[in-house]
Amino acid sequence: MMCPRCSHISFDYLDRCKACGEDLVPTKIKLNIYIKPPEMEIGEDGFAVGKVGAPEQNTIEAPPPEKAPD
Numbered sequence: 001m002m003c004p005r006c007s008h009i010s011f012d013y014l015d016r017c018k019a020c021g022e023d024l025v026p027t028k029i030k031l032n033i034y035i036k037p038p039e040m041e042i043g044e045d046g047f048a049v050g051k052v053g054a055p056e057q058n059t060i061e062a063p064p065p066e067k068a069p070d
Protein backbone atom coordinates (compact mmCIF):
# COMPACT_ATOMS: atom_id res chain seq x y z
CA MET A 1 0.00 0.00 0.00
CA MET A 2 1.00 3.63 -0.37
CA CYS A 3 1.88 5.70 2.66
CA PRO A 4 -0.64 8.57 2.99
CA ARG A 5 2.09 10.81 4.32
CA CYS A 6 5.13 10.29 2.12
CA SER A 7 3.68 8.14 -0.70
CA HIS A 8 6.24 5.45 -0.03
CA ILE A 9 5.00 2.10 -1.30
CA SER A 10 5.31 -0.55 1.37
CA PHE A 11 3.93 -3.98 2.11
CA ASP A 12 0.30 -4.15 3.11
CA TYR A 13 1.06 -6.04 6.28
CA LEU A 14 3.35 -3.39 7.69
CA ASP A 15 1.81 -1.34 10.46
CA ARG A 16 4.25 1.50 10.00
CA CYS A 17 5.73 3.17 6.97
CA LYS A 18 9.33 2.14 6.53
CA ALA A 19 10.25 5.52 5.11
CA CYS A 20 8.64 8.03 7.47
CA GLY A 21 7.30 5.90 10.31
CA GLU A 22 3.71 6.92 9.70
CA ASP A 23 1.16 4.72 11.44
CA LEU A 24 -0.54 2.88 8.59
CA VAL A 25 -3.08 1.02 10.70
CA PRO A 26 -5.88 3.63 10.45
CA THR A 27 -5.43 3.74 6.69
CA LYS A 28 -5.47 -0.03 6.50
CA ILE A 29 -8.68 -0.16 8.48
CA LYS A 30 -10.17 2.47 6.20
CA LEU A 31 -9.18 0.48 3.14
CA ASN A 32 -10.25 -2.81 4.71
CA ILE A 33 -6.77 -4.23 4.42
CA TYR A 34 -6.28 -7.08 6.79
CA ILE A 35 -3.23 -8.97 5.77
CA LYS A 36 -1.29 -11.40 7.82
CA PRO A 37 2.46 -10.99 7.66
CA PRO A 38 4.08 -13.70 5.59
CA GLU A 39 5.65 -16.60 7.40
CA MET A 40 8.86 -15.91 5.58
CA GLU A 41 11.12 -12.97 5.87
CA ILE A 42 11.02 -10.42 3.08
CA GLY A 43 14.14 -8.49 2.29
CA GLU A 44 14.31 -4.83 1.40
CA ASP A 45 14.16 -5.69 -2.28
CA GLY A 46 10.98 -7.71 -1.86
CA PHE A 47 12.56 -11.12 -2.17
CA ALA A 48 12.08 -13.77 0.40
CA VAL A 49 15.11 -14.49 2.48
CA GLY A 50 15.88 -17.41 4.68
CA LYS A 51 14.03 -20.66 4.95
CA VAL A 52 10.28 -20.80 4.71
CA GLY A 53 8.52 -22.48 7.57
CA ALA A 54 11.63 -24.11 8.93
CA PRO A 55 10.49 -26.23 11.83
CA GLU A 56 11.96 -25.07 15.05
CA GLN A 57 14.00 -27.58 16.93
CA ASN A 58 12.52 -28.66 20.16
CA THR A 59 15.03 -27.22 22.56
CA ILE A 60 12.90 -27.29 25.65
CA GLU A 61 15.03 -28.70 28.37
CA ALA A 62 13.54 -31.20 30.69
CA PRO A 63 13.20 -29.86 34.20
CA PRO A 64 15.75 -31.23 36.66
CA PRO A 65 14.51 -34.34 38.40
CA GLU A 66 13.13 -33.66 41.81
CA LYS A 67 15.45 -34.75 44.55
CA ALA A 68 13.99 -37.27 46.85
CA PRO A 69 14.29 -36.24 50.46
CA ASP A 70 16.84 -38.27 52.32
Ligand SMILES: [Zn+2]
Pocket residue numbers: 003004005006007008017018019020021022
Ligand atom coordinates in the same frame (compact mmCIF):
# COMPACT_ATOMS: atom_id res chain seq x y z
ZN1 LIG B 1 5.61 7.24 4.82
